[in-house]
Amino acid sequence: MAADIRRKTPEEYLRECQAEEEAVGAQNKGHLKIFLGYASGVGKSFRMLDEARRRRERGQDVVVGAMQPQVPAEVEPLVRKLEVIPLKAGNAVDVEALLHRQPAACIIDGLAYDNPPGFRNATRWQDVKDILEAGIHVIASINVQYVAELREQVEAITGKHVSQTVPLSFIQCADEIEIVDAPPPEAPMDRPGEGMQEHAERLSRLRELALLVTADIVDCQLNDYLERHGIKQRVGASERILICITPRANLREMMEFGQIIAQRFHGELAVAYVKQGNISPEDQSALDARLAIANAAGAHVELLEGNDPAETLLEFARQRGITQLFVGHTQRTGIARLKGSPLDKLIWEGHGIDVCVFPH
């Protein structure tokens, strides 16, 4: 569902973050913590203020740089305990005043706001970048609706146009991201009007999206961690399916089922083909037809090379953290099986990888 994130590989994402940090001189850069929600009223304000309270107890100087005008009644007393740097006209954060005041940390609510023309930055999230660069920590919040890369998905759910957004890369580069999860408000039991039900469903879809986006970001962090610590083995916290193309594979069914599994598990789908040297013209044309099916389905086919097809496939699978390998039934039976087929090798040596053998 949140598959857009994955178009960027973890390595690319990491490089981007590092490049940015180098440009800034990461040593004295402020630390960014983002609370991600899916609707107003799930408790982001409370979590930000609670975070501020705990930091103040530890002696940190925390101020409010931006807070939505109507905070819920139960958080109002929490706001009143903090120093507030007032917003400027047009709801813009007063960056200059913050930089001048130089607190240890500040709260910036509503990252997706656009500033009116004439301010130092066009958007609030760019203001936050400036504040971080000045060495001030930022506690921020945003709803999943305002992530630029998810705009299409969000508009399909809500039917509303989203105009102000924050790029996903900005959120991914945060030092900490936490989801603020809560059930959507329930429709009254006695009179479940149609509008109410649709409203609840919309909120549930946004809630699911927020959880999945966070899971994808955490997945990037996991890969990043494993890479930094030189850990080769990738463990399966999410499902990753690899479809193996062979001349007689029933690729249509494999692709269809792979897409269903990937969708239901919110996992990833990869397709690979191991190049064969001497291949008959019939096999070649059968293979071309299957590659065409994969391409038509929008899949990127990895072309692998190696002397031992099973070993080549396994090596690729291990590297990608594959959890399910889709292959076609072997043609061989009887005596030929006794010598051990490539399938046997996949089954015996694919540690942590389920082998799904499809009918032809």
Add this chain to the structure above:
Amino acid sequence: MNGQRRGKLKIYMGYAAGVGKTYKMLEEAQDLKASGIDIVVGYFEPHGRQETIAKTEGLEIVPRRQIQYRDSRFEEMDTGAILARHPQVSVVDEFPHTNVPGSERGKRWEDVEVLLAAGIDVLTTMNIQHLESLNDQVWQISGVRVRETVPDWVVQQANEVVMVDLTPGALLHRLQRGVVYERGKAERALQNFFREQNLVALRELALRQAAHEVEHRMPEEHPVPSPLKRHRILVLVTADPKTAMVIRRAKRVSDFLGAECFAVTVQNTGDLSGLATADREAIERHLNFARNLRIETRILEGDDVASTLVDFGRRNQVTQIFLTRPRRKTWPLAFSIDPAQKVLDLAKDMLVVIVSDRDPAKP
């Protein structure tokens, strides 16, 4: 009392001790009490955490029940006392807990079932690693075989599952400050379960499961884009200890696909009487395990395991067969064909899934 209304269950789901599940649950309990709801604390595990203990202030606590087992006294939730008190809502910490022998029921989630059946709403807490179908994945990630598990259907029945999130960095910080456990225990925890990569992976698992739970509770079922044929999954039960892993995996896949799931064993006598004691006990245990996960089980009569299994599959429109890995053979033994090999040869019209071992990664 308005008789048979079943209580509502809300689960606060986390990914490790110390993320703040109990705190969050008690916060809600305080809100409910403030809004005039009759609420009690049926069970609370303080773990010496001051901030959490403070959150119980003003809440009515039902005293625990003392149970004598061997030479020690244990304390468990007093389900009978909560039933007698019959509040609107009860707080019950640590949903996956196993009760001490001598308790009325084996598991706390079974006690909670009793409260729900009596019309009492329950707020409870659990960590993702206690979900039965994730047991092997959790083992692979953390190297820890979690013994106290909750069957997936129990969690699916909950009215709400809420994710309680905290970054692993912040959790480790809490642990180092001694907020989660006292110092000695905290240090051991940091060496073992609380390694950063474990926490990050478990957090991802919890987030994905929470997303799945939201989807599962959508107001209406949505058609899948491609016409999805009804899947039926068949698991072969043998005495092989890996059978439990295959059952869990098959159940998880069938839950996500909305498929039916059967577990069968094939015996030439049609029952388990002809087996050696160890094998019979292992198969009985596996069949029981499947039934506890709400999988239908059968004992099929047949001389040949593979052909009996595949015939049964064909007659019952099975689309997928789940098997353990065949034993690796060496050349001289090659003629003794493993049933899994034979199923692969016979069931060329079905999807056959060979479930791999998920041994933990070396730290």
